[in-house]
Amino acid sequence: MHGGDLDTARKLFPGAPEPFLDLSTGINPHPYPIPALAPQVFAHLPEPAQLVQLRSRAAAAYGAPSESNVVPAPGTQSLMALITTLVPPGRAMIVGPTYAEHARAASLAGHDVSIVTALDQLDDADLAVVVNPNNPDGRIHNLDDLLAVAARQRARGGLLIVDEAFMDVGSRAMSLAGHVERGNVIVLRSFGKFFGLAGLRLSFALAARETAARLNAMLGPWPVSGPALAIGETALSDTAWIESTRRALAEASQRLDGMLDEAGLEKVGGTSLFSLVRKADAQQVFDRLGRAGIVVRRFAEEPRWLRFGLPGAEADWQRLEAALRR
Amino acid sequence: MHGGDLDTARKLFPGAPEPFLDLSTGINPHPYPIPALAPQVFAHLPEPAQLVQLRSRAAAAYGAPSESNVVPAPGTQSLMALITTLVPPGRAMIVGPTYAEHARAASLAGHDVSIVTALDQLDDADLAVVVNPNNPDGRIHNLDDLLAVAARQRARGGLLIVDEAFMDVGSRAMSLAGHVERGNVIVLRSFGKFFGLAGLRLSFALAARETAARLNAMLGPWPVSGPALAIGETALSDTAWIESTRRALAEASQRLDGMLDEAGLEKVGGTSLFSLVRKADAQQVFDRLGRAGIVVRRFAEEPRWLRFGLPGAEADWQRLEAALRR
Numbered sequence: 001m002h003g004g005d006l007d008t009a010r011k012l013f014p015g016a017p018e019p020f021l022d023l024s025t026g027i028n029p030h031p032y033p034i035p036a037l038a039p040q041v042f043a044h045l046p047e048p049a050q051l052v053q054l055r056s057r058a059a060a061a062y063g064a065p066s067e068s069n070v071v072p073a074p075g076t077q078s079l080m081a082l083i084t085t086l087v088p089p090g091r092a093m094i095v096g097p098t099y100a101e102h103a104r105a106a107s108l109a110g111h112d113v114s115i116v117t118a119l120d121q122l123d124d125a126d127l128a129v130v131v132n133p134n135n136p137d138g139r140i141h142n143l144d145d146l147l148a149v150a151a152r153q154r155a156r157g158g159l160l161i162v163d164e165a166f167m168d169v170g171s172r173a174m175s176l177a178g179h180v181e182r183g184n185v186i187v188l189r190s191f192g193k194f195f196g197l198a199g200l201r202l203s204f205a206l207a208a209r210e211t212a213a214r215l216n217a218m219l220g221p222w223p224v225s226g227p228a229l230a231i232g233e234t235a236l237s238d239t240a241w242i243e244s245t246r247r248a249l250a251e252a253s254q255r256l257d258g259m260l261d262e263a264g265l266e267k268v269g270g271t272s273l274f275s276l277v278r279k280a281d282a283q284q285v286f287d288r289l290g291r292a293g294i295v296v297r298r299f300a301e302e303p304r305w306l307r308f309g310l311p312g313a314e315a316d317w318q319r320l321e322a323a324l325r326r
Numbered sequence: 327m328h329g330g331d332l333d334t335a336r337k338l339f340p341g342a343p344e345p346f347l348d349l350s351t352g353i354n355p356h357p358y359p360i361p362a363l364a365p366q367v368f369a370h371l372p373e374p375a376q377l378v379q380l381r382s383r384a385a386a387a388y389g390a391p392s393e394s395n396v397v398p399a400p401g402t403q404s405l406m407a408l409i410t411t412l413v414p415p416g417r418a419m420i421v422g423p424t425y426a427e428h429a430r431a432a433s434l435a436g437h438d439v440s441i442v443t444a445l446d447q448l449d450d451a452d453l454a455v456v457v458n459p460n461n462p463d464g465r466i467h468n469l470d471d472l473l474a475v476a477a478r479q480r481a482r483g484g485l486l487i488v489d490e491a492f493m494d495v496g497s498r499a500m501s502l503a504g505h506v507e508r509g510n511v512i513v514l515r516s517f518g519k520f521f522g523l524a525g526l527r528l529s530f531a532l533a534a535r536e537t538a539a540r541l542n543a544m545l546g547p548w549p550v551s552g553p554a555l556a557i558g559e560t561a562l563s564d565t566a567w568i569e570s571t572r573r574a575l576a577e578a579s580q581r582l583d584g585m586l587d588e589a590g591l592e593k594v595g596g597t598s599l600f601s602l603v604r605k606a607d608a609q610q611v612f613d614r615l616g617r618a619g620i621v622v623r624r625f626a627e628e629p630r631w632l633r634f635g636l637p638g639a640e641a642d643w644q645r646l647e648a649a650l651r652r
Contacts, residue, residue, distance in 0.1 A: 005373065005374060006373055007373055007374055007375045022370075025371060027369075027370075027371070031365070031368065031369045034365065034368055039357065039360065040525070041525055042357065042360055042523050042525045042526055042553070042557075043353070043357045043522055043523055043524065043525055044348075044353075044524060044525050045351060045353070045518075045524045045525060046525060047331065047332055047333055048331060048333055049333045074400035074401075074404065074527065074549075074550070074551065075400075075546065075548055075549070076546075077545060077546025077547070077548065077549070078400065078404060078545065078546070078549070080546075081407075081408055081544045081545065081546070082407055085411060085435075101546060101547075104543070104546075105544075105546070108540070108543055108544050192371075196369055197368050197369055198369065198370060198371045198548075199366070199367055199368045199369055199370050199371060199372060199551060199552025199553070200368050200551055200552070200553075201400065201548060201550065201551040201552075214434070217430070217434055218407045218431070218434050219403060219404065219407065220401065220402075220403025220404070220406075220407070220427060220430075220431070221403070221427075222401055222403065222524075222527060223400075223401070223403070223404070224400070224527065225400065225525060225526055225527040225551055225553070225554065226525025226526070226527075227368070227525070227526075227551070227553055228551065231368075
């Protein structure tokens with residue numbers, strides 16, 4: 001099941017109380033407040049100066065050297081479809097288990113995809129993909145280790161992609177955003193998860209100038225929507241909201257972990273936006289929650305795992321707590 | 327100058343009265359009325375069933391065989407970046423002069439691009455691109471002639487892309503949308519121009535099932551934004567609005583042509599969404615309009631041409647008329 005796939009949940013649990021509480025994603029349940037959007041935002045083609053402004057704000061927010069290193073795109077999938085073509089079809093190696101879309105994108109671009117379990121197995125990769133912090137287990141890779149992978153790859157013309165979709169809630173010192181100018185490293189950032197606006201479709205690639213220019217050219221002059229531009233440029237420079245949200249998410253995450261622990265679910269890892277837990281009868285927990293109208297993420301490859309996103313409203317927290325106790 | 331590039335106009339005409347009247351695009355100045363958008367439209371990931379619904383409505387609106395032939399995307403550029411990789415780098419031939427982005431996309435994908443002037447010069451193309459009706463001259467290619475190009479290309483495994491971005495205001499019988507299932511033809515449709523919502527970023531490729539499935543997979547599970555999904559599915563099935571808008575645009579286009587004719591600008595061609603005119607001193611007309619705060623499209627390759635989009639508000643019509651008479 002994909003995150004956000006409530007259709008599937010409705011089929012699995014036809015008698016469940018509606019509306020479903022969707023905890024299957026790692027999206028902030030308290031979105032950035034949407035400002036009033038002028039009709040022109042929808043009607044007109046975004047202007048080049050607005051795009052430069054968005055790139056500039058993203059560079060500042062994510063710690064990229066400059067706006068020339070930033071590629072705004074309508075989602076990480078759009079970026080991966082293009083990035084995977086930057087190197088000729090070869091060996092793609094992905095540190096897993098992780099977000100499944102990367103393997104799919106690499107495979108569609110003609111790469112021979114294999115999943116490895118550690119950074120030191122990436123040496124033969126033409127295209128190496130690391131999710132940091134990792135989804136679903138929250139595993140964090142050390143900055144120096146990642147730079148060492150990039151350095152080893154350079155000799156063979158390989159490319160390292162570091163998906164930092166959940167880095168907004170991590171320690172900023174761990175991001176590779178400041179190091180993309182050394183080349184052959186591309187960092188992916190997701191706007192929608194931390195800002196709680198996944199429907200907006202806004203993501204960024206951070207890359208060396210030349211690579212960024214090439215990706216920007218491939219995406220064309222109007223890569224993202226007017227609403228994404230308008231909301232993105234405001235939100236990315238709202239440091240007060242960003243700081244208080246980091247704290248609020250960390251607190252909410254502790255509350256979630258407390259509930260899961262009380263329910264006998266053993267924490268495997270996570271970030272402030274989701275927790276991964278293990279239980280021998282995880283499938284039964286999944287079913288019990290599903291019948292109560294609560295959808296969490298399960299994993300075909302590891303049936304003892306469940307991933308929980310954060311409830312938002314207090315009533316949702318109580319609904320989860322009640323369902324876990326049942 | 328790109329359509330919609332007001333920044334450039336401001337630099338060219340620093341003393342011009344603001345706001346600029348932007349007639350440099352072929353976008354309907356009377357947008358489809360934007361319905362109230364629920365916060366979830368921005369916050370949540372679009373669900374798969376919504377995407378199927380949008381594909382289904384687009385198939386009906388554009389005359390594609392079924393929703394399985396439809397690929398929703400955040401703009402034609404995103405589609406071209408992927409479509410140009412469906413055939414190995416080879417000879418791309420584009421019937422021109424036309425919209426410049428296609429040549430750029432084909433070239434970025436590694437194709438050797440040449441511009442030809444007629445359909446019968448496309449025989450050696452691995453990737454053939456025809457804009458129909460053509461932008462900027464409104465030239466219309468016959469359906470049978472296009473199908474003959476596709477048939478000849480089939481032998482060499484070539485692909486024919488027909489960009490029908492302005493077909494919404496053309497005769498429906500001319501669209502290739504109903505013929506995509508025969509393979510090696512991909513039709514591009516643009517939502518934003520006819521519906522006047524270019525900032526929404528919504529376009530469609532119509533293709534044979536297998537090709538559509540491949541493109542849909544490349545774009546991933548959330549190819550377009552929540553707002554684009556919500557507005558797109560409503561607008562595409564609003565046949566009353568579509569029909570009255572076709573009529574209103576045709577009338578507005580006649581009014582525009584009358585004004586241009588009175589100003590001594592000779593009509594070269596166009597569609598209901600733009601008119602292309604010729605004049606020996608077109609550059610002076612461009613400057614005169616620019617100083618009056620009116621931006622039209624000019625062409626480096628044909629300095630006697632100017633393309634005019636439609637004014638919207640009555641005051642804008644009068645402003646244009648006054649500036650043309652000056």
